[in-house]
Amino acid sequence: MIWRIAKKEFLLNLMTFKFSIGTLLCVVLMAVFMPVLVSDYQQRLKDHHANVAANDEELHKVKVYMNITPTIYRPPTILSIFSKGLEKRLGCPAKIELYDVSQSGDIMDAVVTDEPPHLLSIFPLLDISLIFKVAMSILSLLLAYDVISGEREQGTLRLMLSNATSRAQVLLGKMSAGLMTLVLSVTMSFLVGFLILRFFSMVALSRSDYIRITLIYLVSLIFVSVIFNLGLLISCLCRRSAVSLTLGIFIWLFLAVLLPNASACLASHVKPVKATHEFDETINELNEECNKDIEKSIKGIRQRGGNESYASGAFGRKYLIICEGELKGYKQECYAMTEPIRIKYMKRIREIREGHFGTCIQQKKLARLFSQWSPMTLYENMVSVLSMTDLNNVQYLNAQVKLYTDEVIEYVRSKTNDFRSLVYFTTCTEQDWHEAVDHFLPYLEAENEAVKDRYMDEIKQWYVQKIRNMPSLDLQDFPAFIYRPPGIAQSLKGIMMHLGLLISMSVVFFGVAFVALLKYDIR
Amino acid sequence: MIRLILKKEMLENLTSLRFVMTFVLIVSLFAMGAFVFASKHTQRLHDYWTNMNKNHAAFNETADKLYKIALYNQHVCSKPNVLTLCAEGFEKCIPNTFSFNALSKTYPTHRGRMNDLLSGFFDLDWSFVVSLFLSFAVLVFTYDSFSGEKQSGTLRLILAGSIARHSVLLGKYMGVMVTIGLPLLVGLLTSLIIVSAYGRAPIGITGWSKMLVIIFLSFLYLSTFACLGMFVSSRTSQPVNGIVILLFMWIILVILIPGSGRIFATLSAKVPTQAEMRRSVNDFTQELAEGLINDKYGRNAYFSGPNRDDPLFNPPARAQYYTTRTNGVKKMIDEYIEKMIRQVVMGRLFTRISPTATYRSACETIAGTGLTRFCDLRRQVADYQNNLKEFVHVKDAADTDSLHLLIDEASTAQWWKTISHDPVDFQTVPQFKERTPALGEALKEAIWDIGVLILFNLLFFGAAHVSFLMYDVL
Numbered sequence: 001m002i003w004r005i006a007k008k009e010f011l012l013n014l015m016t017f018k019f020s021i022g023t024l025l026c027v028v029l030m031a032v033f034m035p036v037l038v039s040d041y042q043q044r045l046k047d048h049h050a051n052v053a054a055n056d057e058e059l060h061k062v063k064v065y066m067n068i069t070p071t072i073y074r075p076p077t078i079l080s081i082f083s084k085g086l087e088k089r090l091g092c093p094a095k096i097e098l099y100d101v102s103q104s105g106d107i108m109d110a111v112v113t114d115e116p117p118h119l120l121s122i123f124p125l126l127d128i129s130l131i132f133k134v135a136m137s138i139l140s141l142l143l144a145y146d147v148i149s150g151e152r153e154q155g156t157l158r159l160m161l162s163n164a165t166s167r168a169q170v171l172l173g174k175m176s177a178g179l180m181t182l183v184l185s186v187t188m189s190f191l192v193g194f195l196i197l198r199f200f201s202m203v204a205l206s207r208s209d210y211i212r213i214t215l216i217y218l219v220s221l222i223f224v225s226v227i228f229n230l231g232l233l234i235s236c237l238c239r240r241s242a243v244s245l246t247l248g249i250f251i252w253l254f255l256a257v258l259l260p261n262a263s264a265c266l267a268s269h270v271k272p273v274k275a276t277h278e279f280d281e282t283i284n285e286l287n288e289e290c291n292k293d294i295e296k297s298i299k300g301i302r303q304r305g306g307n308e309s310y311a312s313g314a315f316g317r318k319y320l321i322i323c324e325g326e327l328k329g330y331k332q333e334c335y336a337m338t339e340p341i342r343i344k345y346m347k348r349i350r351e352i353r354e355g356h357f358g359t360c361i362q363q364k365k366l367a368r369l370f371s372q373w374s375p376m377t378l379y380e381n382m383v384s385v386l387s388m389t390d391l392n393n394v395q396y397l398n399a400q401v402k403l404y405t406d407e408v409i410e411y412v413r414s415k416t417n418d419f420r421s422l423v424y425f426t427t428c429t430e431q432d433w434h435e436a437v438d439h440f441l442p443y444l445e446a447e448n449e450a451v452k453d454r455y456m457d458e459i460k461q462w463y464v465q466k467i468r469n470m471p472s473l474d475l476q477d478f479p480a481f482i483y484r485p486p487g488i489a490q491s492l493k494g495i496m497m498h499l500g501l502l503i504s505m506s507v508v509f510f511g512v513a514f515v516a517l518l519k520y521d522i523r
Numbered sequence: 524m525i526r527l528i529l530k531k532e533m534l535e536n537l538t539s540l541r542f543v544m545t546f547v548l549i550v551s552l553f554a555m556g557a558f559v560f561a562s563k564h565t566q567r568l569h570d571y572w573t574n575m576n577k578n579h580a581a582f583n584e585t586a587d588k589l590y591k592i593a594l595y596n597q598h599v600c601s602k603p604n605v606l607t608l609c610a611e612g613f614e615k616c617i618p619n620t621f622s623f624n625a626l627s628k629t630y631p632t633h634r635g636r637m638n639d640l641l642s643g644f645f646d647l648d649w650s651f652v653v654s655l656f657l658s659f660a661v662l663v664f665t666y667d668s669f670s671g672e673k674q675s676g677t678l679r680l681i682l683a684g685s686i687a688r689h690s691v692l693l694g695k696y697m698g699v700m701v702t703i704g705l706p707l708l709v710g711l712l713t714s715l716i717i718v719s720a721y722g723r724a725p726i727g728i729t730g731w732s733k734m735l736v737i738i739f740l741s742f743l744y745l746s747t748f749a750c751l752g753m754f755v756s757s758r759t760s761q762p763v764n765g766i767v768i769l770l771f772m773w774i775i776l777v778i779l780i781p782g783s784g785r786i787f788a789t790l791s792a793k794v795p796t797q798a799e800m801r802r803s804v805n806d807f808t809q810e811l812a813e814g815l816i817n818d819k820y821g822r823n824a825y826f827s828g829p830n831r832d833d834p835l836f837n838p839p840a841r842a843q844y845y846t847t848r849t850n851g852v853k854k855m856i857d858e859y860i861e862k863m864i865r866q867v868v869m870g871r872l873f874t875r876i877s878p879t880a881t882y883r884s885a886c887e888t889i890a891g892t893g894l895t896r897f898c899d900l901r902r903q904v905a906d907y908q909n910n911l912k913e914f915v916h917v918k919d920a921a922d923t924d925s926l927h928l929l930i931d932e933a934s935t936a937q938w939w940k941t942i943s944h945d946p947v948d949f950q951t952v953p954q955f956k957e958r959t960p961a962l963g964e965a966l967k968e969a970i971w972d973i974g975v976l977i978l979f980n981l982l983f984f985g986a987a988h989v990s991f992l993m994y995d996v997l
Contacts, residue, residue, distance in 0.1 A: 018767040025771050029779065036786050043789070051798045071798070086640060093798055116630050116800045119863045121616035122894060123785035123870060124645075130782065134774050142767055245766065246541045246663060250548065257655055258548075262555065264644035268636075269559050275570045276634035277577075312812045316805045364640040391640065456823065464816055 001165055005173025006180065013143060013181040022139030023185040029131045030193040037081040037127065038196070038203060044076040051093065061314040062473050065412045065424045066335075069315045071095050072401055072481050077388050078203055082216055083380065084125040085389030094401045096408050097346070128193065129383040132220050133376045134256060136189070137227045138249075140182055144231025145248045146241035147174045148517060153241055167517050175232060175510065182224045190217050211488055212386045219386070219495070222502055223379040227252075229509035230375075236516035255374040263370035263377075271366050273359045283349055290345035297337040304330040311467045320426035321467065322436045332422060339419035343409060350402070357398070364391060375505055378498045385494040388485055392494055396486060407479045427470055435462070524686055525694045532698025536664060537705075545660040546706040552656060553710030556647030557717035560608045565721065567603035570635065574600050579954075586949040589922075590942035593625040593915040594933050599907075599955050600634060601900050605726055608718060609737045610886035611646040612893020619897075621904045625911040626931040627849040630856060631901070649711065650886040653741045654879045658748045658777060661703050662769045665752025667762035668695050669994060674762060679996045692753065692991050696984070699749045704742065711738065732962050736889050743976045744882040748773075750983030757990040780877035788870025794862045804855060811848050820844040831926075831939035838939055842928035849931050860901070867894060875972075878979050885972035889965045899960060907955045914953050919943045 013019050051073045062068055072094040080087040148171075151157035160170060194213065197203055205213075231248055238244035306324025313319040323331070371377040384390040416424035439462050443455035486494075536542050578598055585591035601619040616639075618631035645651045672678035681691060726734070752769055759765040795803065815825050821840025828836060874880035887893035912929070919925050922943035929942060936942050966973075 017764050021767055021771060025775075033783070033786075036783075036790075040786065040789060047796050047798070051796075054798070054802055073798075088639075116797045116859060117618045117632060117863075118797065119617065119867045119894065119897075120785050120788060120870075122613035122867065123788065124782045126779070126782040126786060130778070134778055135771070138770050138774065142770070146763070242667075242762075243540060245763075246544065249659075249663065249766075249770065250541075250544050253656065253659055254548070258552070261645050261651070262552075262647060264641045265555075265559050265647050268638065268641065269562060272566065273636050273638050275566075275636050277570060277574050312809050316801075316808070360638040360640050363638050367641060367644075394640075453822070460816055460818070460825075464813075467816075 001169045002173045002176065005160075005165075005170060006176035009147075009174050009177030010180050013177060018139070018142045019181060019185070022135070022142065023188060026131060026135050026139070026185060026189040027192050029135060030128070030189045031196065033126065033128070033131065034081070034193045034196045035200065038078075041076055041078055041081055042203070048073055048075050058314045059475055059478065060472055062475065063313050063427050063470055064319040065416050065473065067313045067315055067317045067319055068408065068412060068475075068478075069095060069097050069317065070408070070481075072404065074397055074483050077485070078205065078209060079212055079387035080127070080389050081197075082128045082213075083383040083387040083389055084127045085384035085387060086391060086394050087389045088121070088125075096401075096405050129380055131189075132186075132223065133379060136182075136186065136220070136224055137252065137256065137376065139185060140178075140224045140227035141231045141248050141252055143178050143181055144228045145235055145244045147178065147232055148235040148520065149238045149244045150235070150241040152239065152520075167520075168514065171232075171514055171517050175229070178228045178232070179225055182228060183221060186217070186220050186224060190220070208488055212491070215386050215492075216383055219379065219382050219499070222499070222506070223375060226375045226502055226506045226509065229506050229513065233509045233513040233516065236513045236520055239521070256376045259374040260371045260377050264367045266370055267363050267367035271359070271363045273363060274356055279352070279356055282352055286345055286349055286352070290341060293341050293345075294338045297341060298334045301330065301333045301337070309463075311470075321428060321470070322432060323426055323428045325430070325433060328422065328426060328428060331425060332420065335425055336418065336420040339424075354398075361391065361395070372498075372501065375502060378502045382495045382498045382502075385491050385498075388491070390494070393486065397483070400481075400483065404479070404481045411479055423473070432466070524690050525697070528686075528691060528694025529697045529701070532695055533701055536698065536702040541660070541663050542702060545663070545703075546709070549652065549656060549660070549706040549710045550713055552647060552652045553649070553714040554717060556649070556652065557608065557714040559647060561718050561721035564603055564605065564607075566636070571600055571603055574598065574634070582952075583949050586952065587946050588944045589915060589918050589947050590936040590940075590944060592947055592952060593912075593929065593942050594931065594936060596622055596624050597955070598622050598634075599904055601896060602957050604890070604892055604896070604959075605718075605730060606733060606890035607646075607648065607892050608714065609648060609734060610650040610883065610890040610892050611648040612887040612890070612896070614892055614896070615646070617893065617897050621901070623904065623908055624931065625908065625915050626929060628853060628856065628908065631860070631897075649714070649737065649741070650883050652710070653707070653744060654882055655777060657703060657707060657741075657745055658879065659773060660706075661699065661745050661748040662752045662766075662773055664699050664702060665749055666756055666766040666769050668699070668753050668756040669991060670756045670759045670762045670765050673760060673994075673996055682996055688991055689988060692988055696749060696753065699752075700742070700746060703745055703749070707741065707745070729959065729962055733889050733891070733965065736962070736966070737886050740882060740885050740889070740973065740976065743973070743980060744878060747878045747976060747979045747983060750980060750987050754983050754987035754990055757987055757994045760995075776877045777879045781874050781880040781883070784870040784874040784880065787873035788866045791869035791873070792862065792866040794866050795859065800855075800859055804852060807851055807855065808848060811844065811851070815844050820847065827935050827938070829938045836939075838926050838928055838935070838941060841932075841935065842930045842941065845930035845932050864894070864898060875975055878976060881972050881975045881979075885969045885976065888969035888972065891960055891965060895968060900957065903958060904955070907953065910953045915942065918945070918947060921945075
């Protein structure tokens with residue numbers, strides 16, 4: 001009997017206007033947005049390759065170890081088309097620095113080191129999960145809202161129940177039919193999207209990507225079933241389909257739009273983050289403390305002066321190319337004392353930044369806690385985890401960046417004998433200094449202006465040649481950053497709680513609908 | 524007759540479940556939004572004044588020497604605007620701090636209490652409540668305007684009398700507008716009462732008049748959806764088909780089209796990525812540095828030291844190098860920001876096929892928040908920077924000991940007196956003061972958006988009218 005009811009309902013659903021319009025809309029939206037999102041991904045991937053290549057090129061130009069300040073770029077993931085999540089945050093480059101360099105008062109230094117702004121954040125993010133969250137959930141609700149109340153209004157419900165058909169069978173039959181209809185819609189939309197992704201956009205997918213896409217499909221099915229059961233519950237509680245429709249769409253509006261946005265708003269009110277100026281003050285205080293410690297540490301070193309000259313190096317930094325012997329010795333002693341102090345303070349500043357980020361994470365988690373009563377939020381969170389654009393991924397990446405920074409520091413420390421070696425900060429050898437003196441002496445001794453100019457031109461030519469011929473460091477053993485994305489098992493672990501909640505919601509809605517139907521007046 | 528129909532529609536709507544739900548939801552949203560805004564505004568004002576006073580105090584300390592005033596890096600923030608209650612304009616994501624001195628500048632940044640993990644969510648401002656919830660509610664009130672009456676058989680009874688169709692149409696339209704106007708006005712009033720009760724968000728006359736304009740825009744926007752709802756209702760014979768079409772249209776117009784603004788923006792204009800921009804600036808400064816060594820800016824521009832009379836040094840050549848560098852970087856930053864703004868504007872242009880995007884953009888422009896404010900503030904900062912530079916130039920000209928070379932290099936300014944070292948009366952130094960645009964200026968900027976909303980209204984009302992004239996009432 002359940003199967004007969006289900007078959008009848010399923011065929012009826014297929015012939016309804018709402019099913020055709022809803023499914024057509026979802027398929028069209030998928031067909032329209034998938035190529036656009038994939039094209040955006042391909043552009044991001046292209047930019048990523050260009051950034052990595054530029055970074056490698058800079059590494060090849062490094063002349064001294066203190067200039068090693070590479071930038072880490074996380075490759076964009078194709079699955080971000082399903083859920084943008086925190087992809088923007090994950091896509092932010094992470095600069096590896098041996099110490100905090102935000103101490104220079106020169107505004108030009110800020111231009112070179114600061115992150116240029118981006119105004120596109122004023123637009124909301126669009127991804128495939130939004131289409132499902134909004135369009136597919138509305139379709140589910142529209143299929144379910146008049147399942148019981150509509151039949152009651154038409155008078156067919158009492159006819160059905162006047163036979164030897166139990167209410168449970170009716171409900172199960174209708175639920176099965178609804179879910180079968182939704183499976184068809186979801187599958188068609190997914191299929192269209194997948195075909196475009198695979199065959200028209202020529203995107204390479206790994207085995208892990210295929211598994212994740214399958215999981216996203218399954219999660220989408222569970223999501224629409226929750227909304228359907230919610231609609232079913234509303235239908236069992238109302239006597240008129242107009243009332244169940246009104247109630248249904250207001251509840252949808254509350255769950256899909258109000259709850260997520262209000263939760264974020266409330267979370268920022270309940271758990272505010274520190275203002276940038278408070279944060280900067282703390283960092284400035286630490287930098288001042290660092291400078292004082294450095295001053296104290298080099299007090300005991302005998303000060304020696306001399307002539308020096310800097311050249312532009314890799315990563316926009318300068319390096320010491322010519323330096324008088326005494327001054328070089330003084331700097332060498334100083335760096336051996338100061339660099340460990342700078343690194344110590346860099347780590348403290350990093351802790352403060354992590355602390356600030358920790359507050360942001362707590363605020364985000366609070367917002368999530370407030371909004372997890374919404375199936376839409378649960379669905380979005382699950383798709384985000386499976387697409388590797390969720391908060392855990394951000395924390396995971398940050399942890400990898402931190403480990404890599406420490407690895408780079410250890411590498412530089414080992415290559416420069418704890419920052420004591422000359423190669424840490426200068427390329428100038430004794431021979432270089434003698435060459436400089438040999439070139440400058442005639443200039444200083446010349447009395448004729450024209451002769452002075454001639455010597456100055458020779459000095460400049462020699463200097464330019466020196467810079468051009470300066471060999472780069474051999475960094476073949478420099479540690480490479482390899483981004484290790486979380487495995488599928490880890491992602492599954494990440495969605496377990498949300499999946500459990502979603503399935504529980506579905507069961508509870510159905511259970512309450514069943515109880516409501518048992519007491520439902522069918523006349 | 525229109526009045527009779529209006530009265531009947533109103534009574535029917537006011538006693539319905541959908542009105543009760545709409546009223547409770549809307550008023551609660553306005554109240555919640557007002558509470559959150561009031562406390563955040565207080566915090567933002569505190570942060571703003573802390574920053575500005577610190578900036579001012581540090582600026583004051585530089586008054587002992589003119590060159591320090593010229594090279595002092597100011598950080599100017601936008602003042603928290605009370606009209607973010609009406610339209611927040613994604614100000615939590617847009618740069619709000621400009622760092623510059625009299626001669627150069629860097630990128631604008633965002634300073635505040637931003638959490639970029641939550642930046643994708645809307646604030647509960649008026650435009651959010653109206654554009655999402657009230658537009659939805661209007662569709663719920665209008666989807667069965669004609670099809671519902673046709674199904675119940677009352678439409679043919681109404682039209683059997685000597686009532687013109689356009690009277691019915693107008694009566695229903697006004698009925699919906701009055702019905703939806705009630706929760707809107709009560710919600711707005713609640714919001715204003717809560718904000719006023721906090722007492723820390725005074726709204727001046729300009730603010731009040733801008734609010735009135737925003738309220739008018741809200742009615743215009745909701746009227747668009749009322750006309751759309753009636754049009755769809757007059758095209759369908761069954762209300763359920765009408766609501767299906769309207770719900771999906773709402774999803775497309777209110778959520779998907781505004782959401783695809785970013786896609787349109789990136790497709791329409793290519794802006795360098797942040798990494799590309801950094802590389803370009805690096806390459807430019809390196810190229811200049813090479814020119815420095817090769818005497819491109821004059822002999823010995825490369826050298827500097829404490830003794831300005833040393834024949835090795837060539838201050839004018841060094842000044843030329845620094846001026847080229849500063850102006851070049853400024854130009855690159857300006858071009859980058861112009862490209863970004865153009866990209867966003869193009870994205871918004873495409874999304875204007877949605878009344879929601881048009882309405883939100885109009886509200887932002889009138890309220891003076893969002894992108895409009897960023898562009899305006901940028902212009903004001905540029906003007907102020909020019910005034911400050913002019914001030915330094917005039918004061919410097921009076922000092923015969925100065926080399927009169929306004930360059931952004933602190934060491935040579937100190938050693939060589941490229942800029943005068945004379946003390947300056949701080950009261951005479953130009954101070955930055957943000958100017959809020961007047962209502963007339965805001966209206967001028969928003970005129971296209973208002974025009975588009977009026978056009979939507981005329982289009983949908985006309986379509987509803989024509990459709991209803993041909994509607995089979997049997």
